[in-house]
Amino acid sequence: MITAENATKRFGSITAVDHICAEVRDGSVYGLIGSNGAGKSTFLRMLAGILSPDEGAVRIDGADIFENVAIKARFFFISDEQFFFPNSTPAEMKNYYKRFYRYFDEARYHKLMDGFGLDENRKIRTFSKGMKKQVSVICGICAGTDYLFCDETFDGLDPVVRQTVKSLFAEDVESRGMTPVIASHNLRELEDICDHVGLLHRGGILFSRDLDEMKLGMFKLQCIFTGTLPENAWQEFDLLRLEQRGSLYTLTARGSREELLARINAMNPSFCEMLPLTLEEIFINETEVAGYDVKKLLF
Numbered sequence: 001m002i003t004a005e006n007a008t009k010r011f012g013s014i015t016a017v018d019h020i021c022a023e024v025r026d027g028s029v030y031g032l033i034g035s036n037g038a039g040k041s042t043f044l045r046m047l048a049g050i051l052s053p054d055e056g057a058v059r060i061d062g063a064d065i066f067e068n069v070a071i072k073a074r075f076f077f078i079s080d081e082q083f084f085f086p087n088s089t090p091a092e093m094k095n096y097y098k099r100f101y102r103y104f105d106e107a108r109y110h111k112l113m114d115g116f117g118l119d120e121n122r123k124i125r126t127f128s129k130g131m132k133k134q135v136s137v138i139c140g141i142c143a144g145t146d147y148l149f150c151d152e153t154f155d156g157l158d159p160v161v162r163q164t165v166k167s168l169f170a171e172d173v174e175s176r177g178m179t180p181v182i183a184s185h186n187l188r189e190l191e192d193i194c195d196h197v198g199l200l201h202r203g204g205i206l207f208s209r210d211l212d213e214m215k216l217g218m219f220k221l222q223c224i225f226t227g228t229l230p231e232n233a234w235q236e237f238d239l240l241r242l243e244q245r246g247s248l249y250t251l252t253a254r255g256s257r258e259e260l261l262a263r264i265n266a267m268n269p270s271f272c273e274m275l276p277l278t279l280e281e282i283f284i285n286e287t288e289v290a291g292y293d294v295k296k297l298l299f
């Protein structure tokens, strides 16, 4: 398990990470969301043992990470600015990682390189930005580490590759309990993958919640009412959001599914269906309840 206890990092007068307390459970997927400059990369660089905290601690299974070689072998860091040796090829990078990561899965590496259509023997410097990212992701997944730290990893990947990478992550979370920590400024990029989201703002964690917990008792419905609804039509509902376009109403409300449907059906809609809530909607609703205007922080 990863723990941060009052982890703080300063650069001169800037406090990039400010007394962060967080726990990342093994086998979960932790999304770290925050606007530019919120401190995501700095926090990940502390988790990856590149920076040491000025105050507090970041630990894996109780052991400090900085300058701890044994702990460093348990994670792979896909940095925002990926590192490759000058003039190296993917095959050379793979050989380097193989020496450090004892569970590096070479057969899987070849399979994925082939599947992504990447030439193992071409100089990485001749690859496009997205292709370089793919090489990092493939090495990261094949390293077979307990933890995978990703800094804006999906940014710059095309939609098909992004979905494939998410599936690969999900496979390893499921099959061997890998724990990815994914930092992004874009909630949509964390969709379908995270089960815990932490909102970082000005170096501090404002909000941290399990997605299942957030989704609990929150539903989105779309209904059509042909007649005019009475003014107090919605007063019995615990509404989080209500939009009307002519006779079409879209609402997000709290309550049990059965109770909501029973109330709506009692209003005689000519059409009614439940819609899935996006991560963005769940997050906006929940952070609003907690008193934050997340749209000002993220969009």
Ligand SMILES: Nc1ncnc2c1ncn2[C@@H]1O[C@H](COP(=O)(O)OP(=O)(O)OP(=O)(O)O)[C@@H](O)[C@H]1O
Binding pocket: 011, 014, 015, 016, 034, 035, 036, 037, 038, 039, 040, 041, 042, 043, 185
């Ligand atoms: N090496 C450094 N020297 C000085 N200031 C730094 C350094 N690294 C980060 N900072 C500052 O720390 C703050 C947090 O930066 P960080 O890169 O962690 O943010 P971020 O959330 O990853 O942002 P982005 O989404 O833009 O990548 C910023 O104000 C940044 O200017």
